[in-house]
Amino acid sequence: MAKSKLRLDTRRKLKDGTYPVQIAVGYGTNLYLATGIFLPASDWDAATQRATGKSAKRINSVLDTLLTRVANRILELRENGRWNNLTSPQLREMLTDLDLDAPTVGVPTLGSLFETVIGTKAGSTATMYGQTLKKLVAYCDVYNVRFEAITKLWIDGFYASLTGLSVNSRGMHLRNLRNVINYALDENYTQNYPFRNYRIPAEETAMRVLPVEKMRTLRTLQLSAYDSEYRDIFLLTFYLIGINIIDLSRLTKDNIVDGRIEYRRAKTGKFYSIKIEAEAQEILDRYKGKAHLLRQFDEYHSYKDYAAHLNAALRKIGPIKMVGGKPQYHKNHLPVMVPLEPAVTTYWARYSWVTYAADLDIPKDTISEALGHVYGSKITGVYIKFSRDKIDAANRRVIDLVLGR
Incomplete structure (x- = not known):
C-alpha cells in the first residue's frame, strides 16, 4: 500500500517533446492525477522524483505543494472512514477538487433522490412525498442541491417558505425531507445529517372522534x-x-x-x-x-x-x-x-x-x-x-x- 508519489508519464510524448508530470496516488488505487506541469525526459530524475532542468526550483516547489495537498486530503478521507466507500471516479474528483466537501460524481441531487424515494412509495404516501418535492422546487433549485449543502439554517429557510400551511402540514414536509436524507445516509451518498438535534415543530391534532x-x-x-x-x-x-x-x-x-x-x-x-x-x-x-x-x-x-x-x-x-x-x-x-x-x-x-x-x-x-x-x-x-x-x-x-x- 505505497504512498503517493510523483512520476513522469513517458508512455506518450506530446508534440512539443514533453511528458506530463503526474501524482501516482497509491493506497491500493490505480489513480494518476494531472499536475499541469510538462517536462522533457532529460529534465526529470525518476529516482528522486524531482525536476532537474531550467526553473527546477520553482517547478519542484509547485509539485511539492500539490503532493502535500493530495496527501493531506487522503489522510482526511482515511481518518473519517470515507476512503473505502468512494468509487475511483469519486476519489479522483475529491483529490482533484480540494474545495469539495463531498463527491458529486455518481451522487444524486436532493431532487433526483426525492424522485427515487417517491418511486418506492405507493398511494397517499407517494402523493405526500410528491407534494413535498413541489414545495422544494418552489423553494430552491432542488435538482442542483447537494446533500452536503443542507444545513439547519437551510432547513429553517425551507420551513419559513411553507407559508399558508398549518404547523403539522409544515412538519409533514420536514419529515419527508428528513426521510430522504436518511435514505441518502443509508446509501452512503452523504455523511451530512442536518436534522441531528433538530426539533420539527408540531402541535397536538384535534381528536377526530365521534362521541x-x-x-x-x-x-x-x-x-x-x-x-x-x-x-x-x-x-x-x-x-x-x-x-x-x-x-x-x-x-x-x-x-x-x-x-x-x-x-x-x-x-x-x-x-x-x-x-x-x-x-x-x-x-x-x-x-x-x-x-x-x-x-x-x-x-x-x-x-x-x-x-x-x-x-x-x-x-x-x-x-x-x-x-x-x-x-x-x-x-x-x-x-x-x-x-x-x-x-x-x-x-x-x-x-x-x-x-x-x-x-x-x-x-x-x-x-x-x-x-x-x-x-x-x-x-x-x-x-x-x-x-x-x-x-x-x-x-x-x-x-x-x-x-x-
Missing part, C-alpha cells in the same frame, strides 16, 4: 336509501377496525378467508386479518358487488371519487329538523336534516374505534396491534406472535359498546 352517543344515533337514524348507503359504509369501516377506504375499495371475495377479511394495507404493506362480525356481514351482504366485495367500487372508477361523495354525504346526515314540532322537508320532499357532525370523514371511524377501545381499558398493545402499529420492541415482536383472539375480542367489545350492550 359514542352520536355513533349510536347515527346507527339508528331513519334515512333515505341514498343516505343509508353512505351511513352503512361508514359503519362498515368502523366494524372493520377503521379500515381505510383505499383498502376497502380493493377487496374482492378472495379476501374473505374462513370468516375473516385478510388483506395487505396499501399504505404500509402490513398484513391484516379481521374477523367479520355479524354487523359487518349484514352490510357486506346488502351491498354485495361482483368484481369487488362492495358494489360501490364496481360503479366508481376511482376510490377517491367515492370517498369524496361519501364524506360529503356523511357531513349532511343527521336527525330531521323540527320547527314547531313539525318535521321540515325540501321541495323534493326529502327531509331537512341537522348535521350530526359537520366535519366528519371516514377517518373518524378509525379514531373513534381507538378512543372507544381506550375507554374500555383495552390494553395499548392490543389497540396498537389492531391498527397495525409497531408497539414495544421490534426484536421482541419477531419472537412473539400476537394472538388474533385478543384483537377479535377487542373489536367485539367496541362494537357492543356502540350497540349499548
